[in-house]
Amino acid sequence: MAERKESWTSLASLLGTLAFCQTFLQLVLPPELRHVSLKLLNRALRCFSSYCYFDVAEMDGVNTNELYNAVHLYLSSFASTSASASRLSLTRARNSSVTTFGLSSNDSIADVFDGVAVQWEHAVTQRQSQPSPWRALPDEKRSFKLRIRKRDKDLILNSYLDYIMGKASDIRRNNQERLIYTNSRSNESRGRPWEAVPFKHPSTFETLAMDPEKKRDIMEDLRDFAAGQAFYQRTGRAWKRGYLLYGPPGTGKSSMIAAMANFLGYDIYDLELTEVPSNSELRKLLMKTSSKSIIVIEDIDCSVNLSNRSKAPKAPASQSYSDPDAPDAASGGKDWKNNTMTLSGLLNFTDGLWSCCGSEQIFVFTTNHIEKLDPALLRSGRMDMHICMSHCSYPALKILLDNYLGSKGEDLGEVAESELREAVEKAKMTPADISEVLIKNRRNKEKAVSELLEVLKARAERNEKYGGLREECKSNRVEEEEQEKRALESPEEVRDREDNSGKKVEDQ
Numbered sequence: 001m002a003e004r005k006e007s008w009t010s011l012a013s014l015l016g017t018l019a020f021c022q023t024f025l026q027l028v029l030p031p032e033l034r035h036v037s038l039k040l041l042n043r044a045l046r047c048f049s050s051y052c053y054f055d056v057a058e059m060d061g062v063n064t065n066e067l068y069n070a071v072h073l074y075l076s077s078f079a080s081t082s083a084s085a086s087r088l089s090l091t092r093a094r095n096s097s098v099t100t101f102g103l104s105s106n107d108s109i110a111d112v113f114d115g116v117a118v119q120w121e122h123a124v125t126q127r128q129s130q131p132s133p134w135r136a137l138p139d140e141k142r143s144f145k146l147r148i149r150k151r152d153k154d155l156i157l158n159s160y161l162d163y164i165m166g167k168a169s170d171i172r173r174n175n176q177e178r179l180i181y182t183n184s185r186s187n188e189s190r191g192r193p194w195e196a197v198p199f200k201h202p203s204t205f206e207t208l209a210m211d212p213e214k215k216r217d218i219m220e221d222l223r224d225f226a227a228g229q230a231f232y233q234r235t236g237r238a239w240k241r242g243y244l245l246y247g248p249p250g251t252g253k254s255s256m257i258a259a260m261a262n263f264l265g266y267d268i269y270d271l272e273l274t275e276v277p278s279n280s281e282l283r284k285l286l287m288k289t290s291s292k293s294i295i296v297i298e299d300i301d302c303s304v305n306l307s308n309r310s311k312a313p314k315a316p317a318s319q320s321y322s323d324p325d326a327p328d329a330a331s332g333g334k335d336w337k338n339n340t341m342t343l344s345g346l347l348n349f350t351d352g353l354w355s356c357c358g359s360e361q362i363f364v365f366t367t368n369h370i371e372k373l374d375p376a377l378l379r380s381g382r383m384d385m386h387i388c389m390s391h392c393s394y395p396a397l398k399i400l401l402d403n404y405l406g407s408k409g410e411d412l413g414e415v416a417e418s419e420l421r422e423a424v425e426k427a428k429m430t431p432a433d434i435s436e437v438l439i440k441n442r443r444n445k446e447k448a449v450s451e452l453l454e455v456l457k458a459r460a461e462r463n464e465k466y467g468g469l470r471e472e473c474k475s476n477r478v479e480e481e482e483q484e485k486r487a488l489e490s491p492e493e494v495r496d497r498e499d500n501s502g503k504k505v506e507d508q
Contacts, residue, residue, distance in 0.1 A: 050149055050150060051147050051148065051149060051150065052147075052148060052149075052150050052153060053145055053146065053147050054145070054146040054148075055123075055143050055144075055145055055146075056068050056071055056143055056144040056145075056146065057141075057142075057143040058141070058142040058143060059141075066165075067161065067164075067165070068142075068143070068144060069168070070164050070165045070167075070168035070169075071120070071144050071164055071168075072144075073167075073168040073171045073172060074164045074167050074168050074171070075103060075109055075111075075120060075144075076171075077167070077171055078111075079103060079109060088103065088104060088107075089103070089104050103120070103122035104122065105122060105124040106121070106122065106123060106124060107121070107122055108120060108121040108122070113155075113156070113159075113160045113163065114155065114159070114160075116148070116149075116152045116155060116156065116160075118146060118147065118148050118152075118156065118160070119146075119147040119148075120144055120145070120146055120147075121144070121145040121147070122142070122143075122144055123142070123143050123144070123145055124140050124141070124142050125140070125141045126140060126141070169292075173265045173292065174265060177198045177199070177200070178198070178199040178261060178262075178265065178266070178267055178268070179196040179197065179198060179199055179267045179268075180196065180197060180198075180199040180267070180268040180269075180270060181194040181195065181196045181267065181268065181269045181270065181289075182194070182195055182270045182272065183195075183269075183270075183271060183272055183275055183276070183285055184272070184275050185275055185277070193284065193285050193288055194269065194285070194288060194289075196267075199258075199261065199267070199268055201258035201261070201262070202258075203255040203256075203258035203259045203262065204259050204262055204263070205218075205219055205259045205263060207259075207399070207403050208252060208255055208256060208259050208399070209252060209392060209396040209397075209399045209400050209403075209431040209434075209435075210252065210256075210389075210396055210399075211393060211395050211396060212395055214387075218260075218385075218387065219263065221241075221385060222260060222263060222264055225241050225362070226264055226360070229359075229360070238351070238356050238359070239359040239360050239361070240350070240351075240358075240359070240360075240361045240362070240363065241362050241363070241384050241385070242350060242362070242363040242364075242365070242381075242382050242383040242384050242385070243260075243362065243363070243364045243365070243383065243384070243385050243386075243387060244364075244365050244366075244367070244370070244378065244383040244385070244386045244387065245257070245364065245365070245366045245367075245387050245389055246366070246367050246368070246369075246370040246386065246387075246388060246389065247368070247388055247389030247390055248368060248389075248390075248391070248430060249368055249430070249432075250430035250431065250432030250433060251389035251390060251391065251430050251431060251432070252389055252431050252432075253298075253366045253389050254298070254366075256387070256389065257294065257296055257364055257366075260294060260362070260364070261294055264292070264294075264362075265292070266292050266293050266294050266362070267290065267292070267293045267294070268293070268294050268296055269289050269293055269294070269295045269296065270296050270298070271285070271286075271295055271296065271297050273297060273300070273341060273346075276341045277340075277341065278340060278341055278345075279340075279341055279342060279344070279345030279348075281341075282341055282345050282346065282349070283345070283348075283349065283354060286349050286354070286357070286358070287354075287357050287358070289358055289361065290358070291358055291359050291360045291361065292360050292361075293360075293361055293362075294361075294362045294363075294364055295361060295362070295363050295364070296364045296366075297363070297364070297365050297366070298366045299366060299367060299368065300365045300366065300367050300373065300377075301367045301368070301369050301372040301373060343374055343376070343377065346377075347376065347377065347382060350363055350381075350382045351381040351382050363382075363383075365377075365383060370386075391427075391428040391429060391430055392424060392429055392430060392431045392433075392434050393424065393425070394420065394421045394424050394425065396431060397420065397424050397434065400431060400434055400435060400438060401438070401449075404435065404438035404439060404442050404448070405438060405442060405445045405448055405449075406445075407445060412449055416449060416453070419453055420449075420452075420453060420456070423453060423456035423457050423460055424456055426456075426459075426460035426463060426464070427455075427456040427457075427459035427460045427463065428459070428463060429455075429456065429459055434452065437451060437452045437455055438452065
C-alpha cells in the first residue's frame with residue numbers, strides 16, 4: 001500500500017514538472033519557434049518509422065485537385081464491400097442513376113495493389129481563414145492521407161496513382177449519361193462552340209440489324225482500339241481510328257454510330273461542316289473535343305465539295321460555305337483560302353500534324369455514294385475500316401423479327417422460313433423499310449409475317465420486272481451527267497479536252 005502511494009506521488013510530481021515546463025516554454029518561446037520545434041520533433045520521430053505519409057488535398061490553391069476526385073471515386077467503388085471501412089456516406093452524382101459509397105469524415109479504408117497494402121484516411125478539418133478574399137473556398141478542408149511503407153514508395157507513386165486515375169475515368173464514364181454535341185455559328189459567337197444534350201439512343205450491337213459475323217469483327221476492332229494505348233504509343237501513331245459507313249439510306253448507319261457509342265461509353269460530337277467557315281475554325285472546333293469521343297461527319301459527300309481537288313475552287317463554291325464578304329478567288333484575292341473549309345484542312349486533323357491534339361478518338365464518316373469521295377479521304381490512316389451498310393439479308397431479318405416480334409426465324413416453320421430467306425435476298429429492301437412493316441403489326445405475329453412476306457415478294461417481282469429498265473435508265477443518266485459536265489466547262493477546259501482527244505486519235 002505504501003509503495004503504491006509513493007508511485008502515485010512520483011507520477012503527480014512528474015506531471016506537475018511537465019506542466020511547469022510547458023507554461024515556461026509558452027512564456028519564453030514565441031509561437032513561431034514552438035511550431036518549428038514541434039515540426040522538427042515530428043520529423044525526427046518519423047525517421048525511426050517504417051511508414052511514410054502523403055496528403056492529397058481537395059483544393060490545389062483555388063483550383064480543384066483532379067487526383068482528389070479520382071481517389072474519391074476509386075475508393076467509393078469498393079467501399080461498400082470493404083471490411084476495413086466502419087462508416088460510409090451515400091451520394092448520387094448529377095446525371096447519374098447509381099448510388100455511390102464514400103468515406104465519412106476521418107474514417108480510413110485499406111487497399112491492396114500488386115500485393116502491397118496501403119491505407120487511406122479521409123481527413124476533414126475546419127478552414128481557419130479564407131486565403132483569397134475574392135474567391136470563396138469551402139468552410140471545410142478535405143484531403144486524403146495515404147500511408148504506405150517506405151520500401152514500397154517507388155511502386156506506389158509510379159503505378160498505383162496512374163491506376164487510380166484510369167479506374168476513376170472508367171467509373172465516371174459508366175455512371176454519367178453520355179452526351180451528344182453539335183456545333184453552330186450562333187453558339188461560337190457566344191463563346192460556346194459546342195452545345196451538348198444527353199444522349200439516350202437505345203441502339204446496341206445486339207439490336208442492330210446486320211450480319212452477326214460482321215458485327216463481331218467491328219466489336220473486336222473497337223475493343224482493340226479502346227485497349228490499345230500502349231500499342232499506339234509504341235508504334236508512334238496518334239491514338240485515333242477512322243470508320244467509313246457507306247450504303248443506301250435506311251440501312252442503319254446512324255444506328256451503327258449509336259451502337260458504337262453505347263458499346264464504348266464514348267460521347268458523340270456531330271460535326272456539321274456547313275457551319276464551319278474556314279480551316280482555322282475547324283481546328284478550333286476539333287481542339288475543343290474531349291478524349292474518349294466519337295466525331296461524326298454524316299453525309300460527307302453532301303456537306304462540302306470533297307470530291308475532286310485537282311481543279312481550283314470556283315468563286316461560287318468558295319463562297320457557299322464561307323463569309324459572304326470574303327475576297328473572291330477569281331478576282332485575285334489573296335486571303336480567300338483562309339476563309340474556306342477545304343479537304344486538306346479536314347485531312348490535317350485526321351492524320352496530319354494536328355492529329356496528335358486529343359487522344360482515344362474515333363472519326364466516323366457516312367455517305368450514300370462512296371464513289372463521289374476523294375480517294376485521298378478513303379485511304380488507311382484516315383478511314384481505316386470501310387463498313388458497307390447494305391440491304392437487309394436473312395441473318396439481319398432474323399434480328400429484326402426478334403426485336404419487333406420476339407421470335408426467331410426458326411419459330412416460323414420451315415415453309416415460312418424458306419420463303420422469307422428467298423424473298424428477302426431478291427427484294428433488296430432496307431432494314432428501315434422492313435422495320436416499318438413489322439411495327440404496324442407487332443401485336444399480331446402471324447399477320448406481321450404474312451404481310452412482310454407479301455411485301456418482300458412484291459418488291460422482288462418489281463425488281464425482276466424493272467431491273468433491265470433500271471439499268472438502261474442508269475446508263476442514260478450517266479450520259480446526261482457527262483453532257484451536263486461538258487456544258488459547265490470553261491472554254492479553256494473545252495480546248496484542253498479537244499486537244500487530248502486529238503492526240504489520242506493521232507496515237508491510234
